[in-house]
Ligand SMILES: Nc1nc2c(c(=O)[nH]1)N[C@H]1C(S)=C(S)[C@@H](COP(=O)(O)OP(=O)(O)OC[C@H]3O[C@@H](n4cnc5c(=O)[nH]c(N)nc54)[C@H](O)[C@@H]3O)O[C@H]1N2
């Protein structure tokens with residue numbers, strides 16, 4: 001069997017292989033050297049090795065890869081040196097992708113719930129039975145509650161577009177992505193300042209200040225590698241993080257900022273830059289609006305004041321502001337990525353955007369860019385109109401400026417629980433695991449228990465699948481053909497990538513494209529999906545034939561050439577057509593036009609703030625059960641500072657209770673100076689309910705169980721750092 005053979009890669013060998021990843025850009029891959037050496041020497045098996053291009057899917061980055069395939073078995077995954085975005089790198093998780101494919105816990109066939117929800121009793125169905133059942137439920141719910149009574153949720157994936165298209169053809173506006181648990185408030189802030197979400201040119205930056213991002217563990221390509229290269233070229237890195245992350249460890253300076261106070265820091269930086277006239281006057285005059293209002297506004301925010309708020313010494317704030325201005329325009333406040341943290345996250349990120357504007361780093365080397373992008377075509381879908389549908393999404397109006405096409409998981413769930421403004425009784429999830437990644441797991445369970453029907457398409461029995469009524473098995477990224485996907489990265493490395501099946505799909509797994517086509521047929525919507533993946537790709541490539549050629553030859557299409565100066569003479573897509581230091585649009589909506597600082601709620605006595613983050617082996621909730629990665633981390637721990645642990649009599653490794661208003665878990669303590677005394681932390685992806693995840697079942701605790709669900713007021717992005725917990729010995 002294919003699976004058994006590849007499962008024999010030992011941990012030592014795996015580490016050796018993934019350890020070689022950094023070197024693999026410069027040095028030819030050892031496997032391929034061996035192959036080249038033995039190719040003509042009469043060694044039989046190696047002759048059968050095929051090298052197949054693909055794109056990694058162990059996280060959203062889509063790093064270019066080359067699979068080594070022997071007799072339809074993937075032996076190893078190598079980085080694709082031609083992929084400029086990933087700079088010829090495949091991280092530890094990328095290397096472990098072999099075990100995503102050959103995971104003994106993979107779902108094998110459709111399953112229908114037998115016992116109570118979450119009880120774990122299942123009946124095997126044929127695909128026909130499963131699809132008939134799903135179509136029947138879609139039809140029934142659509143008729144009884146209108147089409148908007150069915151919610152669709154798809155995570156990051158090259159096939160998620162088909163779930164969205166299906167939802168549109170079916171007639172529901174209630175489509176959400178994982179993004180309202182991820183980065184919407186960051187996007188909101190930068191879009192509302194610049195009219196576009198810029199990309200940081202980390203590679204050429206001389207001074208990076210990185211607040212609330214962890215680029216050496218939370219890998220974003222090419223930023224992670226570019227930051228390393230920039231630092232080798234003497235760029236300075238300043239990290240603000242309540243935890244001593246690997247990024248903090250490698251930085252020139254690290255400040256364990258008091259959580260929730262970054263806005264105070266950046267308003268004070270702005271105050272120094274403005275009061276000392278360290279900004280580029282021509283740039284401010286030509287490109288920005290609202291400078292005088294900003295000057296007045298930040299007068300109150302002195303470094304001395306900010307020291308009290310942030311725990312960062314005033315003299316350092318002042319010095320950093322001056323250093324940033326000196327390095328400008330090749331200096332930046334890194335925009336970050338995940339911003340599902342505070343109720344005022346949009347305004348916090350606005351303060352980053354405003355300081356960047358003061359640095360005049362727009363469209364400049366080492367600053368914020370809008371790189372060139374290729375836009376593949378798409379199949380046009382003329383969605384039918386259903387007269388009885390309500391006027392709007394179920395979460396409409398629940399945040400001040402929600403992205404209509406993304407919605408908000410938090411607000412949608414609240415609306416469903418309330419049954420207002422209208423009932424939603426069906427839910428389809430694809431490649432997303434909100435039971436682990438949506439704060440307040442108990443509320444998600446409550447929501448599921450109000451539904452008539454829930455179906456999940458996944459590769460394993462995730463906690464979300466565990467709660468579903470119908471579970472459909474999908475092929476992993478190495479087994480399926482995907483559409484083309486364009487990506488934007490920093491200077492000279494945007495591009496397009498795609499996937500063909502590296503090996504045939506295992507078990508009875510079926511791609512979601514096929515699933516929605518089959519459902520559409522059963523619902524009389526077949527006309528909307530009357531095309532094949534090849535047709536879809538042809539449509540995508542119609543106007544960009546050069547992409548097809550590059551992908552065939554190199555596995556990826558890179559856009560090269562300068563990314564600077566592309567905005568020269570162009571108006572910004574904002575109300576004032578300039579960079580908005582002062583937002584008239586916010587003002588008109590009753591939102592503070594400039595970020596107004598409010599101290600975070602103080603932590604009650606004997607409580608701690610819990611924050612979310614990542615390490616380099618885990619992708620949110622999705623990779624903790626992977627056989628190779630699990631060997632590197634078998635459970636999670638609660639990080640507690642030694643002073644706090646001593647006050648509670650808690651020892652390193654001791655099992656403790658952690659409690660919030662949302663829930664309670666038990667977990668082992670990791671007593672460490674790598675977090676502030678007032679802040680605790682645990683990794684995501686453990687404490688699973690699904691006992692089909694055999695490596696991690698019964699291990700560690702689920703952070704979503706104790707995170708309270710708050711939302712960023714402006715965007716509706718989940719706010720996951722607003723929870724206070726108590727910890728106690730058992
Ligand atoms: N507690 C906590 N919550 C978080 C975060 C956190 O770090 N901690 N991070 C936040 C952020 S930044 C994000 S982006 C979101 C992400 O949240 P999610 O969208 O939930 O992402 P994952 O946790 O990666 O879960 C992906 C799911 O897809 C399944 N899967 C993997 N590959 C395939 C495939 O090829 N096909 C199918 N059908 N399924 C597949 C996995 O088994 C898993 O169930 O979570 C947010 N929420």
Ligand SMILES: Nc1nc2c(c(=O)[nH]1)N[C@H]1C(S)=C(S)[C@@H](COP(=O)(O)OP(=O)(O)OC[C@H]3O[C@@H](n4cnc5c(=O)[nH]c(N)nc54)[C@H](O)[C@@H]3O)O[C@H]1N2
Nearest residue numbers: 212213214218219240259260337338613614616618619620
């Ligand atoms: N290995 C790995 N890489 C990944 C992912 C993964 O799951 N694993 N996920 C990918 C995805 S979807 C995303 S969105 C990105 C996320 O990448 P990042 O945006 O870098 O997100 P996090 O790792 O969540 O890092 C947030 C950091 O903020 C710190 N923090 C908490 N509160 C505060 C605060 O008030 N102020 C400041 N200054 N810091 C604070 C936390 O301790 C944490 O280290 O990573 C991507 N890359």
Ligand code: SF4
Nearest residue numbers: 056058059063091094
């Ligand atoms: S960063 Fe790692 S896991 Fe993510 S796509 Fe790249 S290689 Fe894969």
Ligand SMILES: [Mo]
Nearest residue numbers: 181182183338
């Ligand atoms: Mo994310």
